[in-house]
Amino acid sequence: MADTQAPGRLDPGLSFGAAARFAAPIGLGVVFLVFFIATPDFLTMSNISDLLVSASILLVLAMGQQLVVTVAGIDLSVGSNLPWSAAVLGYAYTSGWGLTVSIGLALLAGLAAGVVNGLLVARLNMTDFIVTLGTLSVVSGLTLLLTSGNTVPVNSDFLRGLAIDGIGPLRWFWVLAFVVAALVGFLLYRTRTGTYLLSTGGNIEAARGVGIHVDRIRLIAYASSGLACGVAAVLFVARTGGADPSLQTDLLLSSIAAVVLGGSSLFGGKASVLGTVTGALLLQSLINGFTLVGISQYYQPIAVGTVVLGAAFISRFQK
């Protein structure tokens, strides 16, 4: 929201609130400093490059989550929507339908789950977290049915190139994640739809009162989140070389955490694309650093959860 607010005038005496607004960049700085001191392997070109590649997947998911949170919703189904889209990609590809069709189907699969969420929440007025919790389970079941619970390997030179290559020093993943973030920022701050997303989240009755079709706007948010899952699934398959139906449920929490860390309100109406990008980078750096330092994997969920709880605590001071 930085560019829609009054230029840099902060009330005095709100220093804690100001600190809360910059929680993500401050946290990112601290994490970088700590791991830089802890290990010489952290701040190297190759590690940062890899860190940004793995952050790209989370970033794309978080951008979809950002739109849903903007309309005062929450999308818990991303946890299984990503493996589902990945499984559709793997299934289609191993069935010999060609990569273009397979990627298209994967995007469509993600979008479809998002549209179902959107219809249930917006049209039938069902509670967002129950709906997406339900689809989380349904979609994970569909994934298991489709793959019989097995990992589907995807051997594609194009996808491998997508994960490894890039334009000059810029990896394709970064470019894609940047494009997605730029699109979301553009949508939110430069288009009517963005204004309606913020209005619907900020005060749904008022938005309805001025004639905004709030149902359609909420549907757009959930559908976008589903599509983002599809995009993230393509990146995921490219990076891991296959679709594992059982993996990556921790991306659900991380996607919500990135949005909260970035300073967006879970009550809706406030969005910060830059903040969410920073939040995603912070979480990924944390996991990356832990691995480098050799701390057991079992501590990672504890660390991520603690950061999320900290962010939730800090956001209390953000009024």
Place this chain on the structure above:
Amino acid sequence: MTDTPARATGVSAAAPASQDAAPADHVVSPLVEITGLRKSFGAVHALQGVDLKLAPGEVTALLGDNGAGKSTLVRCLTGVHPPDAGEIRFRGEQIRFHSPDDARQLGIETVFQTLGLIEDLPVWQNLYLNHELTRGFGPFQLLDKKSMIAQSRAILSRLDVNVPNVRATVRRMSGGQRQCIAIARAANWGRTLVIMDEPTAALGVRETAAVEELIDRLREASVTVLLISHDMAQVLRVADTAYVLRRGQTAARRAVCATTGDELVGLITGAVLGDAHA
């Protein structure tokens, strides 16, 4: 999008438009004429034959006790409820609203009791909510922030609304400022009729005075206003005509200059018998 900037000139442009429908006999021809309007919700007969005329460029007050049918009437007039029977004529033509969008198309805007501003959006975005100016075409329409900010300042200064910074969020505004912004928005887009549902119910004395001044300026700009209020003194101060509803019927119509607060109260409670179908 060539028509939007023209519309954005708002109040001053709207004034001649609302009169040129009937330039010769502007005294007689009402902007809105409601006759025999009925609306029931199951066994509850909310409206049982309401008659009402809104003269163009006047402030008409709508009075009535709780449950008299004021809100239902307003909802029929803004397209929220379809009436069961009776007719609504707009500039002489009978109309049927199928949705609030239809009413909005005719330039009817409402200021709700519960404001209807988005607190985390800046003032200019609230003023232009759902009427955004854009550049470009097709799916590549960008918000034209510069124009909207500049014209927001113009809209507010024309109505003498005291908001120092249109780029500040509404959250930073006082209750009075918010209500003035909400009214300014309705007046700007309500090219034909602005309906206000108890606009000063939640305001302090000074803020109420500011809103009443704003209503006066709307009248000077020939905007037609339908004002729902419980405050007799306020009705006597700002309205030209007052209608009293009682049990879903029009109990009386009074010119404000020819009535008293006591009479209006009597009409509302039923102590003074009305001359129904006035």
